Amino acid sequence: MNKILTLLCYNLGLWGILGFFATLILGFLTCCANLPAQVFYISLISFAAIGIIATTICVARGCKKGQ
Structure with a gap:
């Protein structure tokens, strides 16, 4: 359970940071x-x-890898 939670937090945090930059870039592009x-x-x-x-697939693969 700890591995699943760690992988989820890591992947969603990564996508959250990417989402922030995507929001800025897409907002700029749609405005211009x-x-x-x-x-x-x-x-x-x-x-x-x-x-x-992508998070779901990565977490599923990461959890299967450890078994």
Whole structure:
């Protein structure tokens, strides 16, 4: 259980930092390109979904590796 929690915290922390920078970059790009706000939100939601899926896969692989 401790290994799962450690891997979850590490991966979600990493994706959180990446999400912060992605928010800044995507906000700048959508502002400069005069894109609607929906494009910004859809791209952030897709980034978050990719982060959650990648975290789930990495944690599952990391826990199987130790067995």
